Amino acid sequence: MAAVIKKVGVIGSGQMGNGIAHVAALGGFEVVLNDVSADRLKSAMATINGNLSRQISKKLISEDARKKALALITATEKLEGLADCDLVIETAVEKEEVKRKIFRDLCSTLKPEAIVASNTSSISITRLAASTDRPERFIGIHFMNPVPVMELVELIRGIATDDATFETSKAFVTKLGKQIAVSEDFPAFIVNRILLPMINEAIYTLYEGVGNVEAIDAAMKLGAHHPMGPLELADFIGLDTCLSIMQVLHEGLADSKYRPCPLLVKYVEAGWLGRKTQRGFYDYRGDKPIPTR
Numbered sequence: 001m002a003a004v005i006k007k008v009g010v011i012g013s014g015q016m017g018n019g020i021a022h023v024a025a026l027g028g029f030e031v032v033l034n035d036v037s038a039d040r041l042k043s044a045m046a047t048i049n050g051n052l053s054r055q056i057s058k059k060l061i062s063e064d065a066r067k068k069a070l071a072l073i074t075a076t077e078k079l080e081g082l083a084d085c086d087l088v089i090e091t092a093v094e095k096e097e098v099k100r101k102i103f104r105d106l107c108s109t110l111k112p113e114a115i116v117a118s119n120t121s122s123i124s125i126t127r128l129a130a131s132t133d134r135p136e137r138f139i140g141i142h143f144m145n146p147v148p149v150m151e152l153v154e155l156i157r158g159i160a161t162d163d164a165t166f167e168t169s170k171a172f173v174t175k176l177g178k179q180i181a182v183s184e185d186f187p188a189f190i191v192n193r194i195l196l197p198m199i200n201e202a203i204y205t206l207y208e209g210v211g212n213v214e215a216i217d218a219a220m221k222l223g224a225h226h227p228m229g230p231l232e233l234a235d236f237i238g239l240d241t242c243l244s245i246m247q248v249l250h251e252g253l254a255d256s257k258y259r260p261c262p263l264l265v266k267y268v269e270a271g272w273l274g275r276k277t278q279r280g281f282y283d284y285r286g287d288k289p290i291p292t293r
């Protein structure tokens, strides 16, 4: 029997966390947004307000809807602030040890019947569930970036996820107006199993000198009608996240075809993570993005 979700916790207020809080509040859910950094919480609220304005200017939502959504979101640096949530969605950095620690610290504060989900791009739901006190009520709810715009959410059951948790999660995602794809719990699920090797191949194309940044992105935008070139998209996702996903594929499937391109490793080691650090395959510090290679 599916439970009723009224209050949603979101852990991690980065690109994805602020987007999930945005769509959940617009969907009428009470939202508690958590992050380790007060500054990030402040900038997340500003981002949410800005993205709601985008939707107002495009006449997708009313000013009243924006006011109602913002009134439904509270921010907290303490996990205890999530204690009475019915569903908590973790969307912290794509590092398994960080996620496992969050779940270890989180579960003791939650109601026994609360559902815990991860927005992970690639990491085993079964393994993450095993680090909680509730593997039956643990699930992957994988939104796409940017959350207010992308229609798809992947649902991924761990080996122990029970039917009630799956049905409740499905009803929640449907209430947000999203379409669902159900993926089995294998490395990087469906979207990233296909998309990230393509992005990694684009980085190899740059690394081997087959084309420069501009040529590679123009080729795929004009030649394959992609809305963003693969290198622009990598910067949008975050190069740290791209590298983490390739490492999960490489280790999880033990196939050398998933080895991360050395150039991607170099950019991440330099801290050039893409849009979120103002520099990746493009330099975003000026009026328009300039290729960095």
Ligand SMILES: CC(=O)CC(=O)SCCNC(=O)CCNC(=O)[C@H](O)C(C)(C)COP(=O)(O)OP(=O)(O)OC[C@H]1O[C@@H](n2cnc3c(N)ncnc32)[C@H](O)[C@@H]1OP(=O)(O)O
Pocket: 051, 054, 055, 058, 060, 120, 121, 143, 144, 145, 146, 147, 148, 149, 150, 191, 192, 195, 227, 228, 233, 237, 241
């Ligand atoms: C890594 C993972 O685990 C999984 C993933 O997410 S893989 C990545 C999946 N995402 C993609 O592939 C994105 C590909 N890119 C696109 O679809 C488009 O370039 C885009 C939607 C991001 C921007 O679209 P665009 O037409 O070029 O730009 P723009 O006209 O400014 O925006 C179009 C819409 O997106 C919105 N938008 C753009 N950037 C946004 C952002 N960063 N956050 C929120 N909304 C945004 C705009 O508000 C606009 O929405 P409305 O029409 O509702 O106003």
Ligand SMILES: NC(=O)C1=CN([C@@H]2O[C@H](COP(=O)(O)OP(=O)(O)OC[C@H]3O[C@@H](n4cnc5c(N)ncnc54)[C@H](OP(=O)(O)O)[C@@H]3O)[C@@H](O)[C@H]2O)C=CC1
Pocket: 011, 012, 013, 014, 015, 016, 017, 034, 035, 036, 037, 040, 091, 092, 093, 094, 095, 098, 102, 119, 120, 121, 122, 142, 143, 144, 145, 236, 237, 238, 241, 276
């Ligand atoms: N980027 C994308 O396109 C997509 C990403 N995802 C997945 O969503 C998750 C988040 O990605 P994304 O939003 O891009 O990452 P970001 O780096 O933009 O945001 C991660 C946020 O988590 C915070 N954080 C780190 N550790 C903790 C913690 N222990 N408790 C609370 N908050 C913490 C970070 O704070 P600080 O910076 O201060 O450390 C940061 O604000 C990842 O698992 C990623 O794979 C899923 C779909 C798409």
